[in-house]
Amino acid sequence: MTDRLMMIPGPTILPPEVREALGKPSIYHRGGEFAALLAECVEGLRSLLGTAKMPVLLTCSGTGGVEAMIVNTLSPGDRVLAVDSGKFGDRMGRIAAAYGASVTTLPLEPGRAAEPEQVEKALGQEPYTALLFVYNETSTGVKQPVHELARVAIDRGVMPLVDCVSAVAGMPVAVDEWGLAGAAGGSQKALMLPPGLAVVVLGEKGLSAAAGAKMPRFYFDLPKAISAQEKGQTPYTPNVSLILALQAALRLIFAEGLATFQQRHRRLASACRAAARAAGLDLLVAAESEASDVVTAIRSPAGIDSSLLVKAVAANHDIVISGGQDQLKGRIFRIGHMGAAQLSDLLRTWEAVATELSALGTPCSPDECVSAAEAAYQTAE
């Protein structure tokens, strides 16, 4: 049993209450006890997602949830615009293409969010069916202006389908107010659970589309799942342990208060950026308004492969942070600050990062990083 500190953008720290729930004996997934459990989780998820619709629990990773959202709302041949904000934006386009959509990509510079005008121009007069984008791009720590991008799409009769995998719980989501056709979240992020559960909700437009969508699906059939959940069940045997743990996690979130819980995320993000600046490092996301609340990507100092830093922090401090993915490999490191992570965890992380950066030849003061983080945490909104 390790007490390693998980400061990656998922899986995250599991609170003791969640771990206890995970270790509970089986309960039968066709009975009143499960139905009550499911009902409580659905209500909690409605709050997190800002919807009166039925959030569907799927036993799969976040990517499975995103796939479910896509294949239930689109048909082969549909034209879609996929905003490529990084690894996960790219993945949305690849999922749609795998099922026969005609995908046009709108590439963003790594570390930049999409401007509504940019999306407007890319949509042009073309008969797009859907706009696919990632709320919080985990690979770069970019936060997209979901509401604005969704409005541009909706104004043109295009469905906004949003990957909220790493945003759900840690960042405000308002499916109904924003008019999203679909949103998908994952368990191993701010929800403080192990991976293995996705939540997908179809908004008004998504539900209408699902009635005629022709991409094939069986395990990921959302209308079937919605019907089953209305009867307190799931179509296929769900991961009951994770749903018990979800109940525990939701209770923790609502005990803290959702607004306070999400404010803590913004404060931690602000603290993390301040520490990076105090270390003399550049943030991958230069614009404050585009910076994620749950993960921060920091450029590696010139000449230092970020993988070495990640390894040293793990080896010498038992703290897990992430490197970059794909073309950002070696060039950035990422710190996740979500779910159960507290200021003390972030401070411990920066102390370790600053120490190891110095050892790698980029002198920086752990104390200054920690002080800057503390100050920013106190003043952040």
Added chain:
Amino acid sequence: MTDRLMMIPGPTILPPEVREALGKPSIYHRGGEFAALLAECVEGLRSLLGTAKMPVLLTCSGTGGVEAMIVNTLSPGDRVLAVDSGKFGDRMGRIAAAYGASVTTLPLEPGRAAEPEQVEKALGQEPYTALLFVYNETSTGVKQPVHELARVAIDRGVMPLVDCVSAVAGMPVAVDEWGLAGAAGGSQKALMLPPGLAVVVLGEKGLSAAAGAKMPRFYFDLPKAISAQEKGQTPYTPNVSLILALQAALRLIFAEGLATFQQRHRRLASACRAAARAAGLDLLVAAESEASDVVTAIRSPAGIDSSLLVKAVAANHDIVISGGQDQLKGRIFRIGHMGAAQLSDLLRTWEAVATELSALGTPCSPDECVSAAEAAYQTAE
């Protein structure tokens, strides 16, 4: 926290070692620790599945695993013969049809296995691509002669794709020896884990087919998963908690010895059938050779709705058994005896069943049921 006894055909009893593993802190899924964990699980699963190929772990329910097996080996328009042995046999056909296969169904009488000659005749001279069937039909407790049915298919150049969801671990599986093109198993059965993990292996023929199979897939892409596992990873964030628990479960199985573990299943099955006979009840599966090792379906006495029996056993004894599904609803009850279930659990179950049957107006002696079960357990092979 309930101490209810789970005697349904999944989810099953979770041993303390498994529950402890489930409650462990997160480990990072991209690192040496995870790679070592995955390697140990893959080796164990190779033994359970009787294969030198790479068993893929998918974060999903058993149905997702069956879907993965189908969509990775078939193309839309392919002709397949689906043996409808009950709810799960029917489901295989529906999955293939959802992805555009041309499905012919071979319906079996509930409680009967397929005869090789029957399958031979049904395949006829038609250009079928695959034969879909369920090894252990959970809805009826029928065990199919997998080796024989597979041989009939292979002799005609037809790929045998087998749902082994409830068979894996509890019943012998020999993918390589039997020449299966694919097999899929689930976690919440004899593997003694919560639901949420499927294991799928493609045999030689399945792997060749996967190279050209055109049913769309992304989350369930098996060749991609095989490549990732060869590097000690999974393509998408896996349910790490369940994989830690799988390691614990596999260690329990190999500590008992796989042959002894599976013999215990046969003995429990024999004991369960003997108890049913002692109670004067009819088994749904009349032929001993077709009776499952892991679940037994028993016909409800005339005039008694089996749902009432299931409810009474739960309410008065805190033991969970199952009723029938679909057209068997109310007409049968099912007792699961797999994984961590011991003779004492089965005896406790029959004592409860006999007591409640008597209360419902079908007098039968708990003592006689228990004695018959004990005797059969001792003499079974």
